[in-house]
Amino acid sequence: MEYNNGVNISAGNRILRTFLSLMCCLLSAAGDEMVTLQEVEGTTITLHTGITGIQTDAHIVWFNGPEKAEKKILNSQMFKGETVTEISERFKERLQLDRTSGALTIRNISRNHSGVYLLQVITEDLSSRTFRVSVYAPVSTPVINLRGNRSLFSTESCSLLCSVENGEDVKLSWYRENERISITNNTDLSVPLNLPLQIQHHEKNTYICVSANPVSNKTTSLSITQLCVHNSGQSEGSRSQVPVLISAGVFVLLIISVSVVIWLKKKKQQVPEKAEGLTYADITVTAHSTERVQEEKNSRKAQDETEEEPVLYSEVRRSK
Ligand SMILES: *[C@@H]1O[C@H](CO)[C@@H](O)[C@H](O)[C@H]1NC(C)=O
Ligand SMILES: *[C@@H]1O[C@H](CO)[C@@H](O)[C@H](O)[C@H]1NC(C)=O
Ligand SMILES: *[C@@H]1O[C@H](CO)[C@@H](O)[C@H](O)[C@H]1NC(C)=O
Numbered sequence: 001m002e003y004n005n006g007v008n009i010s011a012g013n014r015i016l017r018t019f020l021s022l023m024c025c026l027l028s029a030a031g032d033e034m035v036t037l038q039e040v041e042g043t044t045i046t047l048h049t050g051i052t053g054i055q056t057d058a059h060i061v062w063f064n065g066p067e068k069a070e071k072k073i074l075n076s077q078m079f080k081g082e083t084v085t086e087i088s089e090r091f092k093e094r095l096q097l098d099r100t101s102g103a104l105t106i107r108n109i110s111r112n113h114s115g116v117y118l119l120q121v122i123t124e125d126l127s128s129r130t131f132r133v134s135v136y137a138p139v140s141t142p143v144i145n146l147r148g149n150r151s152l153f154s155t156e157s158c159s160l161l162c163s164v165e166n167g168e169d170v171k172l173s174w175y176r177e178n179e180r181i182s183i184t185n186n187t188d189l190s191v192p193l194n195l196p197l198q199i200q201h202h203e204k205n206t207y208i209c210v211s212a213n214p215v216s217n218k219t220t221s222l223s224i225t226q227l228c229v230h231n232s233g234q235s236e237g238s239r240s241q242v243p244v245l246i247s248a249g250v251f252v253l254l255i256i257s258v259s260v261v262i263w264l265k266k267k268k269q270q271v272p273e274k275a276e277g278l279t280y281a282d283i284t285v286t287a288h289s290t291e292r293v294q295e296e297k298n299s300r301k302a303q304d305e306t307e308e309e310p311v312l313y314s315e316v317r318r319s320k
């Protein structure tokens, strides 16, 4: 009789514990003191409980789910004087339990492991802790490009677009001199985030485009001289100045070439009057070769001159 009573009492205890667990689940589902953690994928995290000195015979259970902690992922209890810990297939090899605090360590956490985690420590009474874990990949680096097509270029301003791959909680911003001037986000993760910027050419301000999520941020600086000033060189207003510069250059080259040709002709006429022959020719060639090395470093103008040199050389030889 007494033995039977004992069984009844322990069965009653079990019912009470189950009832307490359910109460706990309902309370935690109601969002009562939930610890929020934001983590980078691939790292190892520990859910610290703040509990100390859990009895060795305590029954410890961790639950997890995307919105509600409804699936048992770890179950640890004493069985015939030994601790038996079972881990669900989904978390195999990743979980480690500290039985004195109930803390759960999750190795190499992935975005799939985002969600709610619930701990229950069942002894004479029941303690529980709830965590919301959000796992993010590091955000991508934003890219700055000229916006639109060529007809959008103007001499006064430059239209730019900063873009980044979208993701969970990603925001894209433009900063001018450390002050945020615009920001965008989008819950549709399938389209990249884009944020336009219109600036004046030759502006001295520094602009940066920043992509950020709760665990990381990446920055790209705008190089106005590379993107805007360079391209404005091809825009309608200044495009007309380019041919002027080119024709001026061609004109200068032409004058130089004509002068050189006249000078060569004069020189050619003088050569027969000198009797030194071979020695003289060698000196001439050597002198011009060194000149050529120096001149080739300089400009196209120099190249044009050196092209004339072989003529000088052959004509000198012929004249011997
Ligand atoms: C981490 O987990 C990912 C899948 O989530 C896997 O591809 C990778 O190999 C794991 N890395 C380590 C070091 O276990
Ligand atoms: C996340 O889960 C999906 C399906 O549940 C799976 O295809 C994917 O490989 C998982 N990703 C990681 C990083 O574990
Ligand atoms: C360039 O943009 C303007 C204004 O947005 C548009 O009217 C024009 O059709 C575009 N041209 C091309 C070739 O895409």
Ligand SMILES: *[C@@H]1O[C@H](CO)[C@@H](O)[C@H](O)[C@H]1NC(C)=O
Binding pocket: 171, 183, 184, 185, 186, 187
């Ligand atoms: C993000 O987008 C949502 C909806 O589109 C908007 O309500 C929210 O203010 C945005 N947040 C920021 C920081 O722009």
Ligand SMILES: *[C@@H]1O[C@H](CO)[C@@H](O)[C@H](O)[C@H]1NC(C)=O
Binding pocket: 210, 212, 216, 217
């Ligand atoms: C970007 O992250 C760094 C730390 O990595 C932080 O110091 C900085 O304030 C963040 N910048 C922005 C704009 O969030």
